[in-house]
Amino acid sequence: MAKETTLEISLSALKHNYHTLRSKLSPKTHFLAVVKAFGYGSEAVSVAKALETFGVDYFAVAYINEGVTLRKAGIKTPILVLHPQPLNFKTAIEYKLEPSVYSHRVLHEFISVAETLGVQEYPVHVKFNTGLNRLGFNKENVQTIANLLLGSDAVRAVSIFSHLAASDDLNENAFTENQIDEFRSISKQFEQHYGHCPTRHLCNTSGVINYPEAEFEMVRCGIGLYGYDNKESAPSELRPVMALKTVISQIHPIKKNDSVGYNRAYVATEPKKIATLPLGHADGIGRQYGNGVGSVKINGQIASIVGNVCMDMIMIDVTNISCKEGDEVVIFDSSLTANTLAQKAGTISYELLTAMSQRIKRIIIP
Numbered sequence: 001m002a003k004e005t006t007l008e009i010s011l012s013a014l015k016h017n018y019h020t021l022r023s024k025l026s027p028k029t030h031f032l033a034v035v036k037a038f039g040y041g042s043e044a045v046s047v048a049k050a051l052e053t054f055g056v057d058y059f060a061v062a063y064i065n066e067g068v069t070l071r072k073a074g075i076k077t078p079i080l081v082l083h084p085q086p087l088n089f090k091t092a093i094e095y096k097l098e099p100s101v102y103s104h105r106v107l108h109e110f111i112s113v114a115e116t117l118g119v120q121e122y123p124v125h126v127k128f129n130t131g132l133n134r135l136g137f138n139k140e141n142v143q144t145i146a147n148l149l150l151g152s153d154a155v156r157a158v159s160i161f162s163h164l165a166a167s168d169d170l171n172e173n174a175f176t177e178n179q180i181d182e183f184r185s186i187s188k189q190f191e192q193h194y195g196h197c198p199t200r201h202l203c204n205t206s207g208v209i210n211y212p213e214a215e216f217e218m219v220r221c222g223i224g225l226y227g228y229d230n231k232e233s234a235p236s237e238l239r240p241v242m243a244l245k246t247v248i249s250q251i252h253p254i255k256k257n258d259s260v261g262y263n264r265a266y267v268a269t270e271p272k273k274i275a276t277l278p279l280g281h282a283d284g285i286g287r288q289y290g291n292g293v294g295s296v297k298i299n300g301q302i303a304s305i306v307g308n309v310c311m312d313m314i315m316i317d318v319t320n321i322s323c324k325e326g327d328e329v330v331i332f333d334s335s336l337t338a339n340t341l342a343q344k345a346g347t348i349s350y351e352l353l354t355a356m357s358q359r360i361k362r363i364i365i366p
């Protein structure tokens, strides 16, 4: 029973999700676990340590400082940094973090830092743009990049990769197939110019689920490990890893025409019972969940959020719910999922999960 706002992280659900995703792949395919943004809002170190024992081959984070945290906690598995900034390249090398090189500027700067530090054959991952138009070299650049890489002993391409724009959206199937073809053709060209083709990887979680033909030598799974598969239909085979729970701080009986919260956004049309909870937009429950959009669960019953979400509190309507101060409240868990709550506010599980503020207590459940 939660006595304060708590984010429970289930390592058994994580294990189940890892094995479920793994079972869709050929045994020789490598598995990269994405643990950026504090492990999608969970707790990156505990999650990475558990995943390391399950046997993942690689980790990915977005930024170099996220990788440093993992290394300081004793993570030994290779770590790919998806979006490194040249300012931190020296730190990356000190902590054995492997950069994605995605532009000429970034590649030149990395080679220069690697040469200055006197490292040999430092592993880098070459990112190609196949349609997302976010990060990556274009296919016209293949020969120049291969030559640049061959021209320096300080670096070595250990993988080439790209990212799918709409792997979760089957209406965009033709676009995705085209990305897969483009990536294939880029890898052939890369092989010609570089002498061999390193590990190739393209699929995120939805790619693994929807495009098994594009598995290549490695896949990169994030959201699936945390229990969400982005599928609208069919009950998920995955289990949500995180559960957000809190407690009722106070209950106010209010009269008709009384208002609740800032700017009096809620006005009672009849007598009501209102409960106040100790979490708000500073904890990751944004203002978009206010005014009836979001709801929570108390003693198995659903109560909607009334009025504006405050920084440290939300108020909920418990008029028809038998409850008292100190009772546990579920914001999301494995049955009332983060995805369901996120969808009510027109967003996705990724945003709600990664918004979970660092001030929320984490409990790791083995």
Ligand SMILES: *Cc1c(COP(=O)(O)O)cnc(C)c1O
Residues within 6 Å of the ligand: 034, 036, 082, 163, 203, 204, 205, 206, 220, 221, 222, 223, 224
């Ligand atoms: C975040 C990210 C992933 C993981 O995607 P999921 O949909 O969470 O599985 C994979 N690859 C790249 C490049 C990413 O940025």
